[in-house]
Amino acid sequence: MSRFTVVLRDLSDRLSLPQPARSRILLEISGDLEALFQSFLERGLSEEEAEQEALAHIDLSSEAIQDLGRVHGGWFRSFVDTLAHRAGPRWERALLVLLILGGVLLSGALLNAVPMSRAAGIWFLPVGCTALGALIVSGWKTYVLFLLRDHRPRRLRRGLDTLLGLSVLQVFLAFGGVWFTGVGSVRSIAREPLRAGVVTMQWLQHSLALLILALSLGLLAGLVWFFLLTRVVSIEHQEAAALLAD
Amino acid sequence: MPVKRPILEIRTLTPSCNEVLILTALERGAGHGYQLAVDLEEQSGGFFEFKHGTLYPILHKLEKDGLIEGTWSDEGQRGRRRHYRVTAKGREYARAQREAWRLFAERLFEVIGRTEG
Numbered sequence: 001m002s003r004f005t006v007v008l009r010d011l012s013d014r015l016s017l018p019q020p021a022r023s024r025i026l027l028e029i030s031g032d033l034e035a036l037f038q039s040f041l042e043r044g045l046s047e048e049e050a051e052q053e054a055l056a057h058i059d060l061s062s063e064a065i066q067d068l069g070r071v072h073g074g075w076f077r078s079f080v081d082t083l084a085h086r087a088g089p090r091w092e093r094a095l096l097v098l099l100i101l102g103g104v105l106l107s108g109a110l111l112n113a114v115p116m117s118r119a120a121g122i123w124f125l126p127v128g129c130t131a132l133g134a135l136i137v138s139g140w141k142t143y144v145l146f147l148l149r150d151h152r153p154r155r156l157r158r159g160l161d162t163l164l165g166l167s168v169l170q171v172f173l174a175f176g177g178v179w180f181t182g183v184g185s186v187r188s189i190a191r192e193p194l195r196a197g198v199v200t201m202q203w204l205q206h207s208l209a210l211l212i213l214a215l216s217l218g219l220l221a222g223l224v225w226f227f228l229l230t231r232v233v234s235i236e237h238q239e240a241a242a243l244l245a246d
Numbered sequence: 247m248p249v250k251r252p253i254l255e256i257r258t259l260t261p262s263c264n265e266v267l268i269l270t271a272l273e274r275g276a277g278h279g280y281q282l283a284v285d286l287e288e289q290s291g292g293f294f295e296f297k298h299g300t301l302y303p304i305l306h307k308l309e310k311d312g313l314i315e316g317t318w319s320d321e322g323q324r325g326r327r328r329h330y331r332v333t334a335k336g337r338e339y340a341r342a343q344r345e346a347w348r349l350f351a352e353r354l355f356e357v358i359g360r361t362e363g
Contacts, residue, residue, distance in 0.1 A: 036280055
């Protein structure tokens with residue numbers, strides 16, 4: 001048990017932030033408190049005096065705690081961190097893994113269905129490249145977290161934002177494709193009004209195929225992102241729990 | 247990403263002052279909260295007294311803005327510490343901030359001097 005456990009627990013209660021941000025702040029303050037304590041000991045103070053001096057120097061006022069809340073309290077991050085923290089039970093993670101496996105099978109089946117990827121047209125190329133990027137980032141992050149077990153705080157979240165970004169980008173690219181081919185179809189219809197039915201049907205087929213593929217791959221990347229986030233949040237939570245343990 | 251433009255307004259004077267002081271101390275080599283507070287106090291002859299609790303939100307905001315970068319290090323008995331260093335973007339921002347403060351001080355003393363003279 002750290003000599004500052006009581007103070008850190010009190011601080012933890014006063015910080016209205018989701019666990020990962022809270023852990024990081026507690027770890028940093030704990031390190032600085034310990035360093036201050038050691039430096040006062042080296043200056044010849046007794047343990048009790050050094051402890052009091054260290055606490056007086058840190059002086060975490062209500063304003064400082066509010067400011068920390070403002071700095072770390074972005075709504076999106078707070079929301080997803082809280083959500084990931086709550087998805088802690090084993091059965092929920094198992095369900096998440098099953099969903100991911102289901103997503104992989106579905107996406108694989110869709111990609112194998114030649115008419116589907118062919119129907120999606122040229123716009124499937126950027127969507128596919130983005131999906132490949134998401135696959136590489138997912139594989140690397142899974143390897144680092146589960147096999148390499150590199151849980152250094154500064155590396156824990158590296159790559160997660162990229163994965164989420166790639167997941168969202170796939171969907172945006174698909175909508176871009178639908179829009180551009182839609183404009184092309186309207187021009188074709190203006191030139192050859194008699195082919196309106198055929199052109200519209202072709203555009204619909206292309207758009208549906210592209211959207212189905214992009215949404216499936218994007219959703220899969222999103223699920224993998226959330227699964228990895230739950231692992232990261234769990235590691236951060238364990239760090240904080242170890243710090244505050246009796 | 248473009249460098250954040252330093253704007254000195256009355257309402258932002260204190261945060262700007264804190265930012266430029268901390269960035270400058272970090273450029274000179276201070277590494278973590280405790281050391282930063284001590285360095286700033288010593289260099290200012292005790293004029294700038296930072297409580298560590300005040301430093302954390304400023305450091306975390308600077309890190310969030312990409313102006314400084316924090317890393318963890320294990321220091322044995324002293325435990326795990328978070329060390330900070332200024333990024334290239336932070337150096338550029340600090341330089342611009344110092345220039346803005348120089349200009350601010352010049353203008354301020356021009357006005358004060360004229361009033362007193």
